[in-house]
Amino acid sequence: MHKRRNWSWILIGLGLLIALSACAGAPRVDWTLEISGAVDTPLTLDYGTLVQLPETDLEDILMQKSLGEDEIGSWSGPSLDLIFERAGVSDYSSVTATAADGYAIEISRDELQNAIIALKKDGTWITQAEPDRGPIRLVCPETPANRWVFQIQKIQVNP
Amino acid sequence: MNGRTFPRLPSTIYRLLLLCLFLAGCAGGWQTTLVGPDGTGAVISRATWRELQAFVAEDRGVTGDDYLLLERVLYQHGHHLIETLTVTDSDGVMRTFDWDAVAGDASWQKHGALTIAGETLRASRIEGQPPALADAVTTSLMDIAPTAAAALGLPAPAQATGRVLTETRASHVLLLFLDAFGYVRYTEARDAGLIPTLRALAEPAVGSTVYPPSTAVASAVLLTGAPPAINGAELRGTRTTEAETLFDVAARAGLRVVAVEGNALAFNLRNAEVILSGDRDGDGRTDDNVLANTLAVLEDGMPDILWVHFHGIDDFGHTYGPNTPEEKAIIAYVDAAVGEILTALPPDTLVLIVADHGMHTVQEAGRLGNHSALIARDMLVPVWVVVK
Numbered sequence: 001m002h003k004r005r006n007w008s009w010i011l012i013g014l015g016l017l018i019a020l021s022a023c024a025g026a027p028r029v030d031w032t033l034e035i036s037g038a039v040d041t042p043l044t045l046d047y048g049t050l051v052q053l054p055e056t057d058l059e060d061i062l063m064q065k066s067l068g069e070d071e072i073g074s075w076s077g078p079s080l081d082l083i084f085e086r087a088g089v090s091d092y093s094s095v096t097a098t099a100a101d102g103y104a105i106e107i108s109r110d111e112l113q114n115a116i117i118a119l120k121k122d123g124t125w126i127t128q129a130e131p132d133r134g135p136i137r138l139v140c141p142e143t144p145a146n147r148w149v150f151q152i153q154k155i156q157v158n159p
Numbered sequence: 160m161n162g163r164t165f166p167r168l169p170s171t172i173y174r175l176l177l178l179c180l181f182l183a184g185c186a187g188g189w190q191t192t193l194v195g196p197d198g199t200g201a202v203i204s205r206a207t208w209r210e211l212q213a214f215v216a217e218d219r220g221v222t223g224d225d226y227l228l229l230e231r232v233l234y235q236h237g238h239h240l241i242e243t244l245t246v247t248d249s250d251g252v253m254r255t256f257d258w259d260a261v262a263g264d265a266s267w268q269k270h271g272a273l274t275i276a277g278e279t280l281r282a283s284r285i286e287g288q289p290p291a292l293a294d295a296v297t298t299s300l301m302d303i304a305p306t307a308a309a310a311l312g313l314p315a316p317a318q319a320t321g322r323v324l325t326e327t328r329a330s331h332v333l334l335l336f337l338d339a340f341g342y343v344r345y346t347e348a349r350d351a352g353l354i355p356t357l358r359a360l361a362e363p364a365v366g367s368t369v370y371p372p373s374t375a376v377a378s379a380v381l382l383t384g385a386p387p388a389i390n391g392a393e394l395r396g397t398r399t400t401e402a403e404t405l406f407d408v409a410a411r412a413g414l415r416v417v418a419v420e421g422n423a424l425a426f427n428l429r430n431a432e433v434i435l436s437g438d439r440d441g442d443g444r445t446d447d448n449v450l451a452n453t454l455a456v457l458e459d460g461m462p463d464i465l466w467v468h469f470h471g472i473d474d475f476g477h478t479y480g481p482n483t484p485e486e487k488a489i490i491a492y493v494d495a496a497v498g499e500i501l502t503a504l505p506p507d508t509l510v511l512i513v514a515d516h517g518m519h520t521v522q523e524a525g526r527l528g529n530h531s532a533l534i535a536r537d538m539l540v541p542v543w544v545v546v547k
């Protein structure tokens with residue numbers, strides 16, 4: 001009887017582990033990012049595709065805020081260079097990034113050094129950590145916060 | 160003794176109960192009389208605080224800290240411009256503060272105390288005194304959308320409260336948006352000979368902007384003709400409005416709207432063809448790119464409404480401070496750019512030239528100019544209405 005009871009506890013434990021690991025995976029989010037403009041292959045990347053791309057980690061980087069204190073944080077997600085490689089971007093001067101609420105900004109190539117499409121902030125999915133700023137955010141290290149476009153939907157590459 | 164209603168308890172317990180009631184009253188209740196610009200008094204209490212709770216995070220910059228900028232309360236009670244503030248404390252002692260010097264740090268704590276110039280006061284009465292220039296104010300940003308709409312024979316946006324500044328009808332409207340070129344700075348630049356183009360126009364009306372004097376909040380007012388409390392864009396970080404805009408009205412009438420912006424869109428300009436003007440030539444400013452894009456639009460054919468936003472005065476004002484050589488140079492540049500645009504305009508165009516706010520000198524980390532206060536430098540803007 002004791003042995004059977006032990007097995008049942010092990011099975012319950014395994015079930016819990018499986019459930020927990022499923023919870024820890026990427027959240028299901030309905031979101032797309034369009035890459036257009038001076039590209040060979042325009043892309044529409046859904047959230048699941050972005051999650052599958054190799055992740056770049058930016059640790060303890062500075063966001064310069066015009067109001068309040070500058071922020072330091074760690075961000076993770078696919079690099080913009082990788083996405084541009086897949087879209088066949090050969091040369092460009094700037095991008096125009098547009099957010100879901102219509103906010104848009106033109107960002108020079110220099111300011112996009114080491115930029116990523118962040119899916120996580122400080123190890124937590126942005127959609128869970130900052131729901132009103134997620135699920136994805138353009139993160140441009142060492143640049144003013146208005147370049148860090150949250151809820152980004154479109155990137156137009158300018159020649 | 161049959162009339163006795165209270166149970167027999169030791170008198171100490173009654174005293175303790177009374178003390179508790181007294182303490183609860185002290186902790187929860189406070190009130191201050193705030194005298195409005197029209198001389199009438201309003202009572203500010205914990206209830207007022209609760210009504211403005213949504214602004215706490217914005218004012219403090221950190222969610223959860225319990226204070227409001229005093230200006231927030233003053234603005235909500237009709238004060239749009241303050242030169243001095245007189246505070247009478249609970250002992251009847253009156254103190255007068257130069258608002259220009261103390262506005263940024265004056266706050267109202269949740270428990271009712273004021274903090275001004277590093278002092279904590281328990282105020283029984285507060286009265287703001289406006290500057291003499293307040294008497295010269297004849298218009299506001301609320302008037303721009305109704306005026307532009309009327310010129311094109313369109314109805315004003317649905318929630319507009321502003322009035323029409325001219326009955327002139329026109330085929331086109333140009334809205335020139337000179338970011339941070341406040342009225343006080345205009346007069347200084349005019350007197351210093353920096354702005355021959357603008358000086359050659361008729362003297363502008365003195366207009367008032369809205370609180371907080373910032374681009375996003377003012378843009379919503381410019382587009383809707385409605386104050387922040389109505390159009391919903393009350394915070395600096397708000398990027399869009401649900402209220403009907405001038406561009407919505409124009410689009411419904413089948414008109415073409417083009418907006419030439421700097422590198423970033425400060426506010427959602429839905430129903431406009433937006434042209435961003437990033438600093439692609441890397442010269443450290445975007446106004447030359449705005450000018451080039453505007454002239455290109457005009458060459459292709461003036462749209463029904465053209466919105467042009469020069470951002471350099473704001474950028475340089477923040478970085479170098481007002482009245483510095485760098486900021487003066489960009490003012491002169493923008494003035495010349497305005498001249499080029501006016502020259503390239505087709506006839507029968509109504510030109511509205513406005514600013515969203517002004518700028519005052521600060522000594523803050525990373526910036527030497529800012530705009531956030533209920534002072535003339537930040538809150539007054541020039542408004543030109545010109546028919547070409």
